[in-house]
Amino acid sequence: MKVYIAGSGVTKFGELWDVSPRTLAQKAVTDALAEAGLDKGDIDALFVGNMLSGILGGQEHLGAFFAEELGLRVPAIKVEGACASGGLAVHAAVSSILSGQYRRALVLGIEKMTDYKPEEVALALMGAGSDEERAAGATFPGLYACLANAHMRKFGTTEHDLAEVAVKNHFHASLNPDAQYRTLLTVDRVLKSTRIADPLKLYDCSPISDGAAAVIISADTPKGAAVRVISTQVATDTLGLSGRKSLTELSATRKAARKAYAQAGIRPSDIRAAEVHDCFTIAEILAMEDLGFYGKGKAAVALSQKKTTLGADADVVVNTSGGLKACGHPVGATGVKQVAEISRQLSGRAGKRQVDGLAYGLTHNVGGSGGTAVVHILTNTT
Amino acid sequence: MKVYIAGSGVTKFGELWDVSPRTLAQKAVTDALAEAGLDKGDIDALFVGNMLSGILGGQEHLGAFFAEELGLRVPAIKVEGACASGGLAVHAAVSSILSGQYRRALVLGIEKMTDYKPEEVALALMGAGSDEERAAGATFPGLYACLANAHMRKFGTTEHDLAEVAVKNHFHASLNPDAQYRTLLTVDRVLKSTRIADPLKLYDCSPISDGAAAVIISADTPKGAAVRVISTQVATDTLGLSGRKSLTELSATRKAARKAYAQAGIRPSDIRAAEVHDCFTIAEILAMEDLGFYGKGKAAVALSQKKTTLGADADVVVNTSGGLKACGHPVGATGVKQVAEISRQLSGRAGKRQVDGLAYGLTHNVGGSGGTAVVHILTNTT
Numbered sequence: 001m002k003v004y005i006a007g008s009g010v011t012k013f014g015e016l017w018d019v020s021p022r023t024l025a026q027k028a029v030t031d032a033l034a035e036a037g038l039d040k041g042d043i044d045a046l047f048v049g050n051m052l053s054g055i056l057g058g059q060e061h062l063g064a065f066f067a068e069e070l071g072l073r074v075p076a077i078k079v080e081g082a083c084a085s086g087g088l089a090v091h092a093a094v095s096s097i098l099s100g101q102y103r104r105a106l107v108l109g110i111e112k113m114t115d116y117k118p119e120e121v122a123l124a125l126m127g128a129g130s131d132e133e134r135a136a137g138a139t140f141p142g143l144y145a146c147l148a149n150a151h152m153r154k155f156g157t158t159e160h161d162l163a164e165v166a167v168k169n170h171f172h173a174s175l176n177p178d179a180q181y182r183t184l185l186t187v188d189r190v191l192k193s194t195r196i197a198d199p200l201k202l203y204d205c206s207p208i209s210d211g212a213a214a215v216i217i218s219a220d221t222p223k224g225a226a227v228r229v230i231s232t233q234v235a236t237d238t239l240g241l242s243g244r245k246s247l248t249e250l251s252a253t254r255k256a257a258r259k260a261y262a263q264a265g266i267r268p269s270d271i272r273a274a275e276v277h278d279c280f281t282i283a284e285i286l287a288m289e290d291l292g293f294y295g296k297g298k299a300a301v302a303l304s305q306k307k308t309t310l311g312a313d314a315d316v317v318v319n320t321s322g323g324l325k326a327c328g329h330p331v332g333a334t335g336v337k338q339v340a341e342i343s344r345q346l347s348g349r350a351g352k353r354q355v356d357g358l359a360y361g362l363t364h365n366v367g368g369s370g371g372t373a374v375v376h377i378l379t380n381t382t
Numbered sequence: 383m384k385v386y387i388a389g390s391g392v393t394k395f396g397e398l399w400d401v402s403p404r405t406l407a408q409k410a411v412t413d414a415l416a417e418a419g420l421d422k423g424d425i426d427a428l429f430v431g432n433m434l435s436g437i438l439g440g441q442e443h444l445g446a447f448f449a450e451e452l453g454l455r456v457p458a459i460k461v462e463g464a465c466a467s468g469g470l471a472v473h474a475a476v477s478s479i480l481s482g483q484y485r486r487a488l489v490l491g492i493e494k495m496t497d498y499k500p501e502e503v504a505l506a507l508m509g510a511g512s513d514e515e516r517a518a519g520a521t522f523p524g525l526y527a528c529l530a531n532a533h534m535r536k537f538g539t540t541e542h543d544l545a546e547v548a549v550k551n552h553f554h555a556s557l558n559p560d561a562q563y564r565t566l567l568t569v570d571r572v573l574k575s576t577r578i579a580d581p582l583k584l585y586d587c588s589p590i591s592d593g594a595a596a597v598i599i600s601a602d603t604p605k606g607a608a609v610r611v612i613s614t615q616v617a618t619d620t621l622g623l624s625g626r627k628s629l630t631e632l633s634a635t636r637k638a639a640r641k642a643y644a645q646a647g648i649r650p651s652d653i654r655a656a657e658v659h660d661c662f663t664i665a666e667i668l669a670m671e672d673l674g675f676y677g678k679g680k681a682a683v684a685l686s687q688k689k690t691t692l693g694a695d696a697d698v699v700v701n702t703s704g705g706l707k708a709c710g711h712p713v714g715a716t717g718v719k720q721v722a723e724i725s726r727q728l729s730g731r732a733g734k735r736q737v738d739g740l741a742y743g744l745t746h747n748v749g750g751s752g753g754t755a756v757v758h759i760l761t762n763t764t
Contacts, residue, residue, distance in 0.1 A: 045616075051442050054509060055437065058437055058505070058509050060433050060434070060436070060510055061462075061463060061464035063462075063618070064463065064619070064754045065621055067618045075616030075617060077470050077473070077616070078461070079459060079460070079462075080442055080460040081445050081446065081458070082442055088459050091459070092474055092477070092478075095474070095478045098480075098482060099476075100480060101477050101480065124440065127442040128442055233457075234458070234459070235457060236446045236449045236454075237450075239443060239450055368443055368446070371443055371446035372443065372445065372458065
């Protein structure tokens with residue numbers, strides 16, 4: 001059976017204090033239905049990706065909640081896997097279509113974070129970490145700083161290299177009207193920004209964001225441009241860094257990617273556009289290597305040579321949306337937005353940030369500091 | 383493709399202050415693997431059903447958490463749907479097997495509730511309710527009391543009828559060594575217990591519990607007794623009661639059941655054992671009617687005639703485990719325990735509470751006051 005992305009919708013990401021979760025959801029879903037040329041009545045099931053509604057809002061039962069809000073009286077399931085909740089929701093929806101249980105499934109990724117105090121949100125996000133890390137008061141900037149330091153020591157990666165990720169992703173976001181930060185950055189400005197957790201500075205970190213994204217996964221062959229999901233793979237690792245063999249790679253990413261390429265029957269070099277999980281700049285460098293786009297320790301050079309920037313010199317354009325770093329990171333929405341972005345790229349509807357001549361695109365969504373990784377491969381080939 | 387229950391494990395349910403979540407999970411999973419004759423290495427994916435770890439414990443990312451705790455380096459997904467989280471996790475796992483993505487999936491349902499103050503737990507559970515009900519300070523006993531009052535007014539159901547549910551389920555629990563409350567009750571004792579939300583009294587309410595349950599869903603034909611999942615259906619309704627057309631039925635249950643019988647190609651009268659969601663006594667009466675075992679307003683008579691009690695007179699034995707009422711209700715574990723119980727019944731391993739001559743069994747798991755309903759039908763026929 002072939003599984004298609006029939007439509008997608010992404011709201012503006014950012015500090016949306018004046019917009020309710022139901023309005024965000026309705027916007028994303030309405031756009032996805034319109035793009036698919038479908039009505040609500042065509043949808044057989046709803047999968048909701050969200051992490052924090054319980055911890056921050058005391059609210060669970062989000063599947064039925066959004067089914068009601070959206071006027072969909074269909075089976076509804078919330079899927080959670082920390083910052084990989086959105087990717088896991090897509091994974092579960094694809095399985096549900098392949099199983100024959102449903103024919104058209106709507107995936108909604110959503111998170112509302114800026115209504116809470118930043119310190120509350122930072123603490124809530126540690127709900128994704130290990131017990132030891134939580135007890136020790138670790139935060140995710142600190143954990144990714146450990147990964148950055150290890151990578152710098154082993155491969156000579158520099159703070160300048162990390163800054164290049166931010167500069168690239170802000171450039172891409174400047175071409176994305178829905179991105180949270182569309183301001184161009186310079187390496188110098190990144191390097192001079194406030195230190196958060198050495199060597200990570202303010203502009204090495206993705207923001208706290210509100211936003212929603214929706215995709216419709218369908219067994220029906222679309223009339224127009226057909227984008228298919230040809231791989232959906234999940235892998236897990238220890239929640240905490242202390243249990244890992246290596247701090248210079250995320251083994252869950254490597255494992256999910258290896259299986260995804262095998263499932264698709266393609267190689268990393270066939271991927272020319274990817275949305276990867278750059279919650280911190282070091283995370284994008286790790287992803288570029290762990291996804292097999294570049295050898296270990298080789299990503300920084302490629303980055304500085306604009307090999308992952310939109311333009312004629314690109315090997316693989318990474319994070320055309322602006323990534324988590326500049327498009328924003330409403331946790332549960334991120335993995336769904338990634339699939340929406342790659343789907344738009346593959347159907348030639350990515351506007352100013354279109355990558356030309358694409359055949360395959362990849363999404364990479366991570367939970368915590370690598371406890372979960374979800375990789376999808378999409379194609380426009382028949 | 384046929385989908386089997388390869389094994390199951392259920393811990394003792396109750397106030398288990400001295401047992402950690404990881405120990406509960408390990409016990410349930412070890413027993414399920416042993417029953418299936420499988421090793422950890424045979425498991426391809428983990429689905430975790432849980433509702434409250436975020437709200438009560440500030441902890442999410444439970445899929446990867448339990449994958450690590452159980453020594454399973456496999457794809458792991460948490461599924462949430464309030465008190466139907468366990469049933470939804472089974473549903474997602476069955477889909478994942480039917481999709482061909484995985485061959486053997488482990489479903490773990492788990493909840494740890496008694497480590498928190500009862501008022502905290504009661505508030506946390508309202509995370510499953512509608513915004514209006516939360517804002518109004520409603521609690522689930524109050525909401526189910528509304529349903530009970532409506533049923534009493536329309537059909538003449540009495541407090542005595544409600545008490546009969548508790549008496550039956552405590553009798554069944556007395557035969558289940560893992561049940562939370564194994565004490566026999568009398569109608570008189572139920573009627574004289576403390577009023578909680580009129581007409582519901584203390585013994586009309588399921589308890590707050592700790593516990594875990596695991597089932598292994600497999601595409602492999604087992605060597606011994608083969609129990610198959612032949613229906614898995616989910617339906618949703620409004621979260622709040624105010625949006626419902628009727629307060630004397632749960633439409634999500636009716637819808638999921640109708641689809642489940644159609645999927646299985648059987649009728650309600652073919653079901654001779656069922657685990658239904660008796661979070662309150664009235665909920666079992668609603669379920670008996672909404673699942674089609676009896677006409678609307680007819681369940682109470684059947685109950686009083688022991689037609690749902692273990693014994694020679696039974697039409698359909700309801701809640702041999704003791705149900706939520708007496709076996710206990712560790713929220714995320716409940717839907718998985720129901721599938722484990724029916725699987726044991728169908729394979730003749732239910733001990734003193736064995737229903738003889740079974741061919742089909744049903745499980746019914748509800749989220750909130752009926753916002754979600756999940757129905758599974760299992761069989762031992764080939």
